[in-house]
Amino acid sequence: MAKVIKIVEKLDRIFALLPSAVFVDYLGVIQDVGPSLQRNMPNIKRGDRLDYHFSWTGGVGIDQWIDAIRPDGGVQFASKCGAFRLTGAAIAAEQGWLIPLRLMPTQGLLDLGTLQIADFGPDDPMVHSLLLLSMQKAMLEEAQETATELARARQRSQGLLDRISRVAGYMAHDFNNFLSIIRLNAQRITDDSQVGARTERLVRIIMETIDRGSGITRSLMTLSKQRYDSGTAININNFMKENLVFFRTIVGNLVTIDMDCHQDDVIIEANQVGLMNCVFNILINARDAMPSGGTINIVTNVTSQKIRGDNMPRDYYSIAIQDSGEGMSAEVLSQAFEPLFSTKSHGNGIGLASVLDFTREMGGDACIDSKPGNGTSLHMYIPVLQYGVSQTEPDLDLSEEPDAPIVVQAAKGHVLVLEDEPYALEALSEMLEGWGMAVTACATVEEAWFALKAPQSDPIRLIVCDVLLGTADGLEFAEAACAYAPDLAVILMSGYVPDAKRFAANWQFIRKPLNLRPFKDMVDAALGSVSSEGHAR
């Protein structure tokens, strides 16, 4: 039996050192409790039985426990209200038992944030641990807020960049078209045998200036499309797995991310920054849809399907990101991809619009499944480049040699020129005619179709076609024309470098403003003639 000591008159000092201590009489009735228990268990009061508020290890009655206690033995208490665990021992006192207890913080108690330093004794090392935990938690929270802010800033800057890029791209394209017209017509002047040396020199100056202007517009167009044009071959499952930790930081502690990646050997061609932005945007939306927490499932796989004009099913890598939030109404769902549409007070309506924009630029698509009460699932589809080893597609060869005198050979053939700029059309047609070809000049797709289908004694063998024709698409026309007349040769012209995946194998591409020597070589090759310098093509 432990030594009996007089403590009743010293309880205040004892409670200052042990704020969670309890003093009970020999029958287990509470005589006094420390300030921490008073604060955290407001229902506890003098006269209550100890076992009314606590259970303890062994689960025996208070009498048996006290009888069974060993001098060096400890005991663990659990409050019946559920929040507290305490550890301590029993000390025999003059009028009962002093049970000096010490709080053992449980996860629930920490999450509630109800503890205070005053609940612990002055030298309790638990305080230090709790402060460190608290600081760590605060730092993580700050890191998460910063990551979210960063993601939002990227989202905002991406939207702004998109708009500026488009405007810059359109302006550069139009300017390039004007340069093209000037070049073609300057060439017409030099082709005139009556032209004098001074005029020839002036034309050369114009040509050189066009080349410099063209270089500037090309740089501007490259910059304006830089974000998505610089696609690289990515092992997409590796990309997703390597960034999982970062994704988890974005969504925060309340949201769990489960990721299930299939088909590890898939390579896609995409811009990594754009892809990362898309996943960020979707994750932020998913997180915001679950303010009280939830689960995001990311599932990747390969599906074979037809998307946006595919004639045949092809393999697409799909990323499905599904949240367990409240889902969207049909009305919200119908507008979810619209630029500037947002249901969030702080939303800018750019996130999902940019996801759709990106996936389409990568040759794929995006869609959303959602019903009120059933969460939202966003699917991104990006074409599979290949399976296995990563390899990028070769770039288009855009190298052009400087102009050399063009020697006109008797290259015969009927050429359809489709160009919506009338001055460029006129100059190009005259030039082709000067090279000995029959030319049908068309300013619209409708005119071109009419000409192609009309009975001809000299059938059209070559189409020279601008890619961007106002609202019409030169590539679509070329595809349809070749389907109608499979032997047609095609030369496409544009200031932009169009999507090479849409090219048939035997099509040629030349950048505007046209450099005439390679253009003539292309035309001759397409018509099976002899090149400008006499070597066989």
Added chain:
Amino acid sequence: MVIADFGEATWDELSNSINILPEHLISARVYSDEVTIKILQKVADIYEIPFDDILRKFGYYWVGFVQRGAYSAMMDFIGNDMVSFISNLNRMHSAVVAMMPEASLPTFRLVGDQPSEMVIEYTSERAGLEPFVIGLFEGLLNRFGDNGSVLLTSSDNNIRIFTIAKK
């Protein structure tokens, strides 16, 4: 504080003029007082406010900033009244030093607690921050719903005595 009280334009102006970098703005990172002083001095210059007033304002703002942010749970843990909070500040600081050993933090000791006034001994190797400490105490009075005035009543080497006269 600069953005909240003086606007983003002021912040942009002074952060550009004194070359504030993003790493200077991470809260859980020890950086020299020089950066803080530079910022506050610049604000004082722009608005022609005495530097000590800005420092005091910053101390007051700091308490509100911390209690609104990620560290609010830690503030609650330290104490929910003026006496317990100041009594436990040193324990909090020792945890901060454990995490950031290069941090140089002051100590606070409650040397008098009467119904009409509190007397606090403040020891620090960093000189010139007394107006900041006055602002901190004023911020804490506000946090706990108390009224009072704070005075620096004595200064001897590294030890300063502050008296909070309660109203």
